[in-house]
């Protein structure tokens with residue numbers, strides 16, 4: 001009988017690979033990383049299983065190269081979850097498995113990370129007479145420093161601070177056998193005394209918060225899905241903190257997912273303060289090493305909690321107790337390239353498999369989650385009031401038709417800003433477009449500046465005097481004259497954050513302004529600085545994009561102006577109105593926190609639009625009811641299920657041909673109740689020089705949809721080879737372009 005190692009290898013192929021064991025090597029367990037030869041490459045894969053036969057003849061099997069882990073990094077349940085995810089999203093298992101790991105582990109690095117590097121003296125070094133080194137003063141100094149140090153060793157970080165030249169002296173001491181490098185695991189990195197926890201007692205929760213905490217805590221040790229619906233500022237974060245403390249008391253761990261921690265640095269601080277200990281975080285602005293450390297902190301059981309973004313959903317837990325998904329409606333939970341998983345949906349599946357409760361929190365839950373709560377799949381918890389008793393600000397429409405606007409701002413909005421400033425409060429203006437203006441147009445001939453590679457207009461960035469495409473990397477200087485007619489009357493059309501900022505500078509010359517968007521916060525630390533200014537009251541008017549809508553607390557803001565509520569009203573995607581409502585309610589939620597009541601003004605040219613009307617009159621719940629009815633009528637999620645095939649190539653014929661063939665295969669294997677729509681051009685047909693088309697599969701029943709996708713899979717390799725096309729499959733897409 002032979003032994004075969006079955007390995008998932010990170011290649012875009014829908015299969016796993018068999019290898020012969022390394023002779024003499026102890027048998028590794030599934031979940032260990034294995035280095036294997038693959039073609040001419042050497043790749044890091046993950047051991048899935050040990051089997052006793054292979055479909056490949058033994059003589060043709062290659063031998064694995066190295067076992068990288070002594071004990072498995074992924075547990076059985078992690079492998080199970082990842083295998084499920086690969087099947088559900090129809091993505092190659094090897095790529096899925098390896099996305100579960102932080103990059104350094106994918107590259108084969110040792111998982112021992114929370115370690116301290118030392119320079120230490122050998123026995124000889126400890127007794128070595130200093131004067132022997134009188135002709136090498138740098139070495140003598142280093143030797144003396146180490147001889148005087150506690151334990152005859154010093155951490156490299158300490159040495160770097162104390163003796164800047166030590167790195168040049170060290171090799172000579174090591175060569176003489178006087179010193180050596182050593183490394184020790186830093187086990188205490190995330191540990192903290194239980195007293196540390198108790199010294200931060202729970203704040204007094206209000207009755208709704210207590211009810212929510214108790215309802216979840218009752219289900220510890222079993223699976224249950226909760227939808228925590230709490231208006232902005234209602235104290236959801238306090239509920240999370242209280243739950244995490246309870247989980248810690250049980251000796252268990254909590255995984256808390258957040259959309260974009262790097263945008264909301266305060267949240268990390270609140271957990272550190274609230275738990276009285278350091279909290280590992282996992283997000284894209286950290287270094288690879290920091291990410292590895294945080295991942296290992298949860299995986300090893302050293303830390304009781306991890307705060308992480310999307311990809312942290314796969315981080316293994318030693319003692320799982322609870323999963324929390326904050327702002328569950330956020331689009332950033334869905335990965336938009338490669339392995340297109342939804343972290344929220346994977347988290348729900350994971351919690352069920354682990355038998356632990358999961359809490360989905362939001363002020364504006366997704367229509368899917370609301371529907372699941374409606375039909376009792378999720379248990380609903382409500383925090384109806386703002387903590388501290390502040391009233392929710394009313395939304396008011398400002399009809400801007402037939403009005404003279406000053407750079408997009410109505411008289412009413414300008415007066416309201418004026419009033420707010422004179423009371424010493426802050427105003428927040430929201431416009432979801434960065435740059436100065438989205439269009440540069442010639443007033444003589446109607447020419448419009450467009451990207452050469454995309455079907456998109458170039459956005460004016462006035463400060464840098466550039467035109468930029470927001471869909472590819474293309475940019476150019478702003479032309480002096482019209483390239484088409486030579487005219488000189490080029491004008492910016494429409495509004496962006498920069499233009500609003502400039503208009504406000506002129507309208508309110510004494511006011512202190514700050515703009516928060518991707519351009520103004522590109523350098524590291526600049527967002528934190530700007531937020532600190534807002535909090536300390538050094539800012540009178542904030543102008544920004546949706547970056548402002550995400551979980552910030554701006555207690556001094558009492559006026560929110562939404563400059564263009566229509567921009568989102570007529571977008572093509574079926575989720576556009578849901579997004580618009582969420583964004584409006586979230587932005588509005590920044591106003592009038594604490595004791596100060598707030599006002600929210602929405603400028604629109606469509607004051608009679610039913611969705612806007614419902615949102616104003618009945619709030620988000622009323623809007624959601626109406627929007628769910630529309631979805632039901634159209635058979636769209638959550639009443640139907642979607643998968644989108646996207647294909648692109650320089651030559652537009654190619655993706656169309658590919659998708660047409662795919663459509664034929666799909667129709668051949670389709671059962672009842674599946675619709676195949678397309679191929680149709682993507683809303684922006686040409687992007688980065690490539691033509692993009694899509695094929696939509698829609699079904700009332702999820703299993704039927706997945707059955708078709710399963711049957712299409714075997715055709716893909718042949719089709720791809722025949723068509724030479726770049727394609728992707730998106731299961732449960734969050735938008736259809």
Ligand code: ADP
Pocket residue numbers: 203204205206209230231232233234235236237238239387388553
């Ligand atoms: P959310 O996460 O729902 O937006 P937070 O948990 O951030 O709400 O709470 C909003 C504000 O109210 C915070 O400043 C918080 O400290 C405060 N807060 C929350 N719960 C209470 C409470 N029970 N009593 C007093 N203040 C509270």
Ligand code: ZN
Pocket residue numbers: 442443444445446447482483484485486487
């Ligand atoms: Zn012109």
Ligand code: ZN
Pocket residue numbers: 451452453454456469470471472473474688
């Ligand atoms: Zn472009």
